[in-house]
Amino acid sequence: AKQKAGLNKSILNVGWHIIETYTKYKAYQAGKAVFKIPAPHTSQECAECDHTHPDNRKSQELFVCGN
Known part of the structure; x- marks a missing residue:
């Protein structure tokens, strides 16, 4: 089971690499730029003041900056 999990992870990683390369x-x-943004805490970061805190997003629908 552990070997299969490793194989599945490798396959998924290749899939994301192909999407990234194509993008x-x-x-x-098209003369556009591509930026890779690390995913952790991006939904909790305020776009205006860069304040990041879990209380900024208490639900999927509502974002309120605590700063």
């Missing part, structure tokens, strides 16, 4: 290729053709 960069299409952006280059």
